[in-house]
Amino acid sequence: MLEIIDLTGIATLQDLGRRGWNKFGVPTSGPMDWFAYQAANSLLDNPPNSATIELGLGEITLHVLRNTVISVTGAGYEVENYIWTFPLWTSFYVRAGWTVRVKKTSGGNWAYIAIAGGFDSPIIMNSRSTYLHGGIGSALKAGDVLHSFAPTTDLLKLAARSFPFVGQDLSCPHGVQDKSCGTNPMPYSQTPTLEVIPAPQADWFTPEGIRTFYESEYTLSPSFDRMGYRLNSLPSPSPAKAITKKVTKELISEGMTMGSIQIPADGQPIVMMADAPTTGGYPKVANVTRASLPLLAQCEAGVSRIRFRETTTEAAQENYHVIARSALFATKQSPY
Amino acid sequence: MLKPLGDSAILIQLGDEIHPTLNARVHALDALLQFIPDIVETVPAYCTVLVHYDPLRSTYNQIKNLIEEKISLLDESTHRPSRRLEIPVLYGGASGVDFESVATTLALSPSELIHLHSEREYTVYMMGFTPGFPYMGILDERLVLPRMSTPRTRVPAGSVAIAGSQTGIYPLDSPGGWHVIGWTPLKLFDPMSENPFLFAPGDIVKFIPMESGSLLPSPTACRWNPK
Numbered sequence: 011m012l013e014i015i016d017l018t019g020i021a022t023l024q025d026l027g028r029r030g031w032n033k034f035g036v037p038t039s040g041p042m043d044w045f046a047y048q049a050a051n052s053l054l055d056n057p058p059n060s061a062t063i064e065l066g067l068g069e070i071t072l073h074v075l076r077n078t079v080i081s082v083t084g085a086g087y088e089v090e091n092y093i094w095t096f097p098l099w100t101s102f103y104v105r106a107g108w109t110v111r112v113k114k115t116s117g118g119n120w121a122y123i124a125i126a127g128g129f130d131s132p133i134i135m136n137s138r139s140t141y142l143h144g145g146i147g148s149a150l151k152a153g154d155v156l157h158s159f160a161p162t163t164d165l166l167k168l169a170a171r172s173f174p175f176v177g178q179d180l181s182c183p184h185g186v187q188d189k190s191c192g193t194n195p196m197p198y199s200q201t202p203t204l205e206v207i208p209a210p211q212a213d214w215f216t217p218e219g220i221r222t223f224y225e226s227e228y229t230l231s232p233s234f235d236r237m238g239y240r241l242n243s244l245p246s247p248s249p250a251k252a253i254t255k256k257v258t259k260e261l262i263s264e265g266m267t268m269g270s271i272q273i274p275a276d277g278q279p280i281v282m283m284a285d286a287p288t289t290g291g292y293p294k295v296a297n298v299t300r301a302s303l304p305l306l307a308q309c310e311a312g313v314s315r316i317r318f319r320e321t322t323t324e325a326a327q328e329n330y331h332v333i334a335r336s337a338l339f340a341t342k343q344s345p346y
Numbered sequence: 347m348l349k350p351l352g353d354s355a356i357l358i359q360l361g362d363e364i365h366p367t368l369n370a371r372v373h374a375l376d377a378l379l380q381f382i383p384d385i386v387e388t389v390p391a392y393c394t395v396l397v398h399y400d401p402l403r404s405t406y407n408q409i410k411n412l413i414e415e416k417i418s419l420l421d422e423s424t425h426r427p428s429r430r431l432e433i434p435v436l437y438g439g440a441s442g443v444d445f446e447s448v449a450t451t452l453a454l455s456p457s458e459l460i461h462l463h464s465e466r467e468y469t470v471y472m473m474g475f476t477p478g479f480p481y482m483g484i485l486d487e488r489l490v491l492p493r494m495s496t497p498r499t500r501v502p503a504g505s506v507a508i509a510g511s512q513t514g515i516y517p518l519d520s521p522g523g524w525h526v527i528g529w530t531p532l533k534l535f536d537p538m539s540e541n542p543f544l545f546a547p548g549d550i551v552k553f554i555p556m557e558s559g560s561l562l563p564s565p566t567a568c569r570w571n572p573k
Binding site for chain 2: 029030031032033034035036134135143144145146207209210262263264265266267269270287288289294297298299300323324326327330331334
């Protein structure tokens with residue numbers, strides 16, 4: 011049991027997401043960074059769909075009301091408990107009466123705080139994920155007391171575990187496929203190369219437009235949220251370039267997914283994220299792969315330098331298998 | 347006709363226009379796709395169905411083959427039985443803030459505007475924008491107007507609106523660029539309910555004008571009316 015003492019930024023409870031309601035216009039929601047979310051639950055042997063706190067762009071101070079074990083994952087945060095600083099991607103025992111603070115540093119946007127057993131909150135339309143724009147659940151706030159389910163095993167077995175390879179190297183320059191990144195399955199970086207699969211309207215764009223998309227460097231615009239990441243091509247060395255279309259007709263609205271890259275009239279990409287509308291009317295140039303979505307989610311506004319690289323559906327799915335397995339079944343090292 | 351949309355969805359394109367016959371095929375195919383257990387969910391739209399699947403359980407080619415089997419079962423006679431809903435609407439006044447300007451722009455009398463909007467049956471082509479928003483058509487040609495050049499920051503829940511050749515109802519207070527001509531007391535979206543949505547894609551909808559000043563029907567009494 012935890013009480014929120016203080017909170018800045020945006021914090022919501024998220025599980026794997028709300029499936030089956032897309033056709034009624036309800037976004038899937040769920041975590042912005044599925045890898046960090048899965049790892050946080052995996053560290054505590056929680057069921058894979060357990061609710062965690064997703065903290066965005068802020069700081070949370072938690073008062074521990076009952077002895078438990080928590081884990082914190084993500085990028086761009088640190089965990090403090092009075093005098094100690096805990097690394098991310100670890101689990102640690104916390105006693106009743108302690109105060110734990112998750113602080114924003116740099117190098118990412120989102121942190122995931124899981125508790126042994128998973129947070130207990132109302133299930134709305136088969137999910138504990140919060141969807142603020144649709145009035146499903148509400149943002150967490152100071153004073154909230156969060157309950158949890160019984161842990162699956164003895165607390166001491168769950169404490170002091172870690173993912174030794176994640177979050178250590180924040181400068182892996184060439185993305186997931188870079189062999190020099192060793193066994194790090196999710197090399198968070200502010201200069202990622204994201205893998206994308208060409209979308210159904212890829213042939214609506216001019217060859218120059220496609221070249222602009224794959225050769226430009228982008229950064230995240232400051233006006234981003236859980237719905238979408240608007241990207242701006244970086245002006246230097248050449249001026250901001252638009253992705254140009256050769257087809258002038260308007261797209262008839264159709265379904266889209268997290269990772270879909272829409273190109274509106276200004277020619278700058280918008281990537282659909284966890285709370286994005288289920289349908290859209292702008293042509294899509296490509297889709298970010300599941301394996302690359304966590305890297306994008308953690309790109310900071312103005313700081314990040316993002317590039318895109320084409321891949322195939324088959325390669326993306328193989329890659330996703332490997333990474334998803336590492337988030338769920340990675341060897342948990344414990345010093346005890 | 348089938349193309350990947352990322353590594354966990356397939357877009358099925360059945361045509362390239364907004365047309366009732368084509369959209370009926372979309373909903374017929376969507377009904378067939380519900381029999382494939384490996385599909386996570388589907389999003390039928392005007393002329394497409396988006397199929398979401400779990401790449402940890404199935405590959406693109408496996409799902410593609412399952413979809414193609416269902417498409418081969420689809421012929422001109424395939425129909426999905428539709429529900430028919432009657433929706434009470436209070437036209438004009440404070441609950442239809444654009445009613446007068448729309449009537450003026452279209453050179454219609456108030457009763458002509460109400461008649462043209464409520465006379466025909468509409469199909470819910472797709473849902474999107476916000477939870478529970480039904481995109482319905484096709485409007486009578488005499489009601490076709492472009493969207494407002496500056497969207498409103500807040501359109502109240504229950505607002506019945508038109509834009510282009512379509513009509514819709516705002517389920518939640520939200521921003522919106524359609525012309526609001528009326529209001530329905532029915533609740534389109536209730537996340538706490540066992541059936542959170544009034545509408546489903548493919549439904550047939552008929553608007554029933556309410557007398558101004560009449561007692562509002564209770565939402566449960568007229569939730570929907572199967573015929």
